[in-house]
Amino acid sequence: ASDTSKEQAKYDLSSGSNKKVILLPCRNPPSRERVQLWLEARRQYESLQTGL
Amino acid sequence: MTTLTRQDLNFGQVVADILCEFLEVAIHLILYVREVYPSGIFQKRKKYNVPVQNDAEKVVVVIMDKEHHPVERFVFEMSQPPLLSISSDTLLSHVEQLLRAFILKISVCDAVLNNNPPGCSFSVLVHTRDAATRNMEKVQVIKDFPWIVADEQEAHMQEPRLIPLKTMTSDIVKMQLYVEERAQKT
Numbered sequence: 001a002s003d004t005s006k007e008q009a010k011y012d013l014s015s016g017s018n019k020k021v022i023l024l025p026c027r028n029p030p031s032r033e034r035v036q037l038w039l040e041a042r043r044q045y046e047s048l049q050t051g052l
Numbered sequence: 053m054t055t056l057t058r059q060d061l062n063f064g065q066v067v068a069d070i071l072c073e074f075l076e077v078a079i080h081l082i083l084y085v086r087e088v089y090p091s092g093i094f095q096k097r098k099k100y101n102v103p104v105q106n107d108a109e110k111v112v113v114v115i116m117d118k119e120h121h122p123v124e125r126f127v128f129e130m131s132q133p134p135l136l137s138i139s140s141d142t143l144l145s146h147v148e149q150l151l152r153a154f155i156l157k158i159s160v161c162d163a164v165l166n167n168n169p170p171g172c173s174f175s176v177l178v179h180t181r182d183a184a185t186r187n188m189e190k191v192q193v194i195k196d197f198p199w200i201v202a203d204e205q206e207a208h209m210q211e212p213r214l215i216p217l218k219t220m221t222s223d224i225v226k227m228q229l230y231v232e233e234r235a236q237k238t
Contacts, residue, residue, distance in 0.1 A: 018183045020109075022202040024175050031173065032089055039092045 067132065067224050074151045075111060075128065079176065081158045082113050082126050086165070088174050110179035114206065117237070118171040122209045125232040126158075133226055150220040154229055157218045164215055165231065169238050177202055209234055 030038075084094045113126040178199070185199075212232035219228040 018181045021180060021182055021185055022207045023178045023180060023185065023199040024202045024206060026198040026200050029174060032171065035089050035093055039090055043092075 070147060070151075071130065071225065074154070077155060078126075078128070078158055079113055081155060082115075083174060085159060085162050086115055086124065086168060086172075088115060088168075088172050109181075110177075112177040112179070114175050114177060115168060115172050116174065117169050120173070121205070121234075122232075123168055123172065123234045123237045124165065125209055125212070127230050127232065129228045129230075131226045133221070133223065147222045147224060150222055154218045154220070154227070157229070161215075161217060161231065165233055166237055175206065177207060211235060 080094065083089055084091060109130065111128045111130070113128075114122045115124040115126075117123050209232050213235060215231040215233060217229045217231060220226070
């Protein structure tokens with residue numbers, strides 16, 4: 001069903017119609033685990049900075 | 053009091069700027085309140101900038117479980133009332149007050165929602181028109197951050213519980229916010 005809707009969307013674009021479409025970013029947001037790692041690295045960096 | 057017409061201040065751009073600023077704050081707050089990310093990454097700010105097309109009819113923040121199935125959908129439905137002129141006072145203070153009420157409602161929405169399963173992620177869906185997508189493709193910032201047509205499973209949730217959060221009607225925009233919550237989250 002999703003392939004059909006994508007084909008329909010392509011057709012609609014090429015035909016110049018103005019139908020409703022639902023868009024989302026192609027890129028995924030960072031995972032919680034990755035953000036957690038970043039946060040931990042930042043804390044370590046800040047503690048090193050204050051320790052100097 | 054100065055009265056400004058749509059032509060005087062590029063009405064559409066002003067509306068878009070106000071809504072973009074509001075949506076950025078609202079999306080960050082949803083991610084914080086619903087614990088999608090660790091609270092340490094969020095900083096307290098007093099003021100309420102997410103690029104969104106002027107032609108967006110609906111912006112949906114979708115929170116998904118580990119299998120990428122939606123568990124919650126925060127739906128911002130927007131439309132523009134047919135008004136010929138607006139006042140600067142109305143634009144700057146009244147609308148911000150109304151939008152502030154949305155932010156406050158989001159900040160306490162966890163009281164009426166069930167906890168989400170661990171490992172959730174999110175996405176933002178924009179309901180718009182073909183003509184808007186053709187305009188988007190010409191903008192460099194969109195070329196660097198491309199948008200695609202959503203799949204059916206990303207766009208809809210089966211038999212959700214509906215939780216109305218807030219509605220507003222102002223001179224520049226009409227908006228309602230509600231949450232669709234999946235009955236069984238785990």
